[in-house]
Amino acid sequence: MADGTPPPDPSGPDAVGPASAVRPFLVTAGRVAAGGDGPSMPVETQVVATAEGLDALDRLAFERHDIVAVCRLPQSIAEIAARLRLHLNVVRVLAEDLRAAGHLTVHVPDSGVVHDASVLRRVIEGLRAVPDSRGVLSDTD
Amino acid sequence: MTPTEPATVPAARSAAVRPPLPVKMVISGGFGVGKTTTVGSISEIEPLTTEAAITEVAAGVDDLTHTPRKTTTTVAMDFGCLTIDPTLKLYLFGTPGQERFGFMWDDIVEGAVGGLVIVDTRRLDDCYAAVDYFEHKGIPFAVAVNAFDGRVEHTLEEVRWALDVTDGVPVLVFDARERGSVRDALLVVLELALARTEG
Numbered sequence A: 001m002a003d004g005t006p007p008p009d010p011s012g013p014d015a016v017g018p019a020s021a022v023r024p025f026l027v028t029a030g031r032v033a034a035g036g037d038g039p040s041m042p043v044e045t046q047v048v049a050t051a052e053g054l055d056a057l058d059r060l061a062f063e064r065h066d067i068v069a070v071c072r073l074p075q076s077i078a079e080i081a082a083r084l085r086l087h088l089n090v091v092r093v094l095a096e097d098l099r100a101a102g103h104l105t106v107h108v109p110d111s112g113v114v115h116d117a118s119v120l121r122r123v124i125e126g127l128r129a130v131p132d133s134r135g136v137l138s139d140t141d
Numbered sequence B: 001m002t003p004t005e006p007a008t009v010p011a012a013r014s015a016a017v018r019p020p021l022p023v024k025m026v027i028s029g030g031f032g033v034g035k036t037t038t039v040g041s042i043s044e045i046e047p048l049t050t051e052a053a054i055t056e057v058a059a060g061v062d063d064l065t066h067t068p069r070k071t072t073t074t075v076a077m078d079f080g081c082l083t084i085d086p087t088l089k090l091y092l093f094g095t096p097g098q099e100r101f102g103f104m105w106d107d108i109v110e111g112a113v114g115g116l117v118i119v120d121t122r123r124l125d126d127c128y129a130a131v132d133y134f135e136h137k138g139i140p141f142a143v144a145v146n147a148f149d150g151r152v153e154h155t156l157e158e159v160r161w162a163l164d165v166t167d168g169v170p171v172l173v174f175d176a177r178e179r180g181s182v183r184d185a186l187l188v189v190l191e192l193a194l195a196r197t198e199g
Helices: A051-055 A062-070 A077-084 A088-100 A111-115 A117-128 B005-014 B035-042 B121-137 B156-163 B179-198
Strands: A046-049 A104-107 B021-029 B048-058 B069-085 B088-094 B102-104 B114-119 B141-146 B171-174
Touching (some): A046 A062, A062 A077, A077 B048, A077 B069, A088 A104, A111 B179, A117 B069, A117 B088, B021 B035, B021 B121, B021 B179, B035 B069, B035 B114, B035 B179, B114 B121, B114 B179, B121 B141, B121 B156, B141 B156, B141 B179, B156 B171, B171 B179
Parallel strands (some): B021 B088, B021 B114, B114 B141
Antiparallel strands (some): A046 A104, B048 B069, B048 B102
16 A cells, blocks of 8 residues: 555445455345255256257356356256355256256256165165175175 | 267257256264265265255253254265166265254255264264254164274174164164275165165
8 A cells, every 4th residue: 555556445346356255145146045944956956958058058157157068967956066166055046047047957856765665776786786895796695 | 079979969969868866865973984985985976075054053051041043054065976877876965073063954964865874983972963863854874883993992782872772773883995885884774764665
């Protein structure tokens, strides 16, 4: 702050300061997901880009662009958040926006999976086939 | 630029990609007990970290109104996954350790088929909150004692007694660094979940 150099006014239109971290919910215009009554979109919810979404990539900006781009292959909400370093709830809000715009499909898992014996059996069989560090299969009785 | 590409690309774009069905398990326990190691031992990807919001409910010890004080905290959460087949994918979420606070993991745990509570026998009390949580939510879980350096300082019966878990809750020893050991611990939880659907 040398004499004659006015301190920058942080509220002024020309304020130039160190780039501050963007508050997570600035990108969602202040909206938050799951307003108190539990999550509407579980962390493992699968998200896939649509052909329309990929066509529109050039017209999407910032986080929206990145989410559609990373969802060329199915991704969970948690994976998107981790790969793009976004807050989980920011991803939830933006994924819902992008779904409404037709850029993504969002596949909220059926909560009945927890009680679906056939699904559990498939997971068990698949897991048993995972070799341990020495390449030995799990004992299948 | 393979010869098949022009034919397959338009087809893939017109047909919606069908994502796998996600099945979720939760790896829980106190701080530094080996949750991320456990996830990393079986995950097909390096464990990823994201920020999750949790609600802490502080016990009203120093609060004359005895009203639970809720605060929302953002914590780092590690997770990994394992593709069972193209239509089925197992996700493993590690819940960050919380001592002294009750905690609400609903944001992460809702819809989980089961949980694994990892225990370090030198710090048994670190896992009480996780045990309470799974019991309260009615989620099938097992208690897995992580054998650091092959040593366990209490017998499994002592652990069971100390944690006051019912006979229906398996208590086992495993090694978080060994893929086969983690696989077998997860299988115990899945078998428990399966038995519940049939019971």
